[in-house]
Amino acid sequence: MRLPALFLALAAAAPPPAGADPAEIAAALAAEPAVPGAVVGWITEDDSARAVAGVRRAGAAEPVTEGDLWHIGSLTKSMTATLAARMVEAGLIGWDTTAGELLGAEHPDMAEAWRGVPLEAFLRHASGMRANLSLFGTLRVGQGPRRDYVARALASPPEGERGGYLYSNAGYVVAGAMLEAAGGAPWEELVAREVFAPLGLASAGFGPPEGDQPQGHRGALFGGLRPVPPGPRADNIPALGPAGRVHLSAADMLRYLRAHLLAEEEYLSAGSWARLHRAEGPGGYAMGWVEADGVLRHSGSNTMWFAQTRLYRAEGVAVFVAVNSGLIERVRPAVEAAADAVFTDAGG
Structure with missing residues (x-):
């Protein structure tokens, strides 16, 4: 029997099984009714793993692939802060x-x-x-x-x-x-020159991914999901670039996180990394990161995608999870559970 779309939208997906590998974690996340497609991954100094599951657009059979691009919303903020550190050092x-x-x-x-x-x-x-x-x-x-x-x-x-x-x-x-x-x-030119190029983030760009790529999703009127094709309505306005308009592949996002995790001194001095990562004030905010229980983390969304990063600096693990759904309150618990499971898979 076909269940109503509204019931499906409210149903809860099962958490990743204990001891799950990235493919199982991604599959569990994509089984969440509010998630068309998902990517999960981790990286350490010497190793990495990632996996995808689900589809590029709700109602279509085209699967996401490991090379696909993901909009990272406010995760862009750490890139703007990293650009600032490069310019301060220059x-x-x-x-x-x-x-x-x-x-x-x-x-x-x-x-x-x-x-x-x-x-x-x-x-x-x-x-x-x-x-x-x-x-x-x-x-x-x-x-x-x-x-x-x-x-x-x-x-x-x-x-x-x-x-x-x-x-x-x-x-x-x-x-x-x-x-x-x-x-x-322009900020776009500066961040491409000082962040994307030296860190090898060849897939990074601005605005919604275009062409044969995943699309972001909003909630449909009577439940379910509505894909938003590339165009002006598929992202924040261009002026908001420094706050949240970057997209890139999961492999490149993990590469970026590795630079932060290892505080790579060929890219920035130890003092600059420390300043970027030092949380201050009542919000426990660093520069593009929130510190909670010793972990630097941040979430990002342009209301059509949702992504999360974590830097477990003591354990030497960075985690990235993203979905092409903007139903944040519905998907956040599943994304959090996936990030926990990814960290466990990495040996954390």
Whole structure:
């Protein structure tokens, strides 16, 4: 008997079996009714493993493959912070360089509250800037240039106290604009040159994956899932790039995580890695990472995908899990269980 779509959407999938390998973990995750396709993987200094399961689009039989691209949403934030560290080491900007110093001339309407806020505060969500522009402001920016978004963000008053914790996509966009001003190039060009290229992330790009690739999904009106084909509605607006518009393969994401896990000194100095990973303030936030029980982790979603990373630095293991579903409250428990199981498979 065919069960109603709404019942299927609310049903719970079984957790990965004890002692499961990556293929079994991915299969258990893709069996979750709200998950069309999934990828799981881990990496250590000397070894790695990954697996995929499910389909690229709900209602279609085309399976995901190990080379497919996954949108990582706010996991992009650690890449923006990593770019900042590279630029600090190159002498192009300082952690204490302020928004007023770099953006004041271009944005004369900047509120006085932002003029003295340093780059590092924006990267730690400690600037006091609101989470996002208002819906009206976002619609006004639309597919327009980052400068328009930054102008609106900097003209707005603070919503939180400087030095406190208020998760802010807008703050990361401002940080990205500061890096653009210091580097003389768009954030996309800078992060490709200073993060993607030296770390060998050949598959990394911006916006939703296009072509013969998985698609993100929203909930359908009467239950089930609705794929969102590539286009303006398939991702955050372009201005939000520094906060969450990167896609890449699982192999490249694990390669990126390995650099952080090992604090590779041929890429960044030990001091820069330590600063990126040091959690501060009431939110326990580092720069692109949240610390919980000694583990650095972060989740990311553009409301159509959901991804999670973890750095178990004491055990020397990094974990990546992603699904092409934006039903976060439904899929989060299954993604968390998968990440736990992947860590166990890696010997953690």
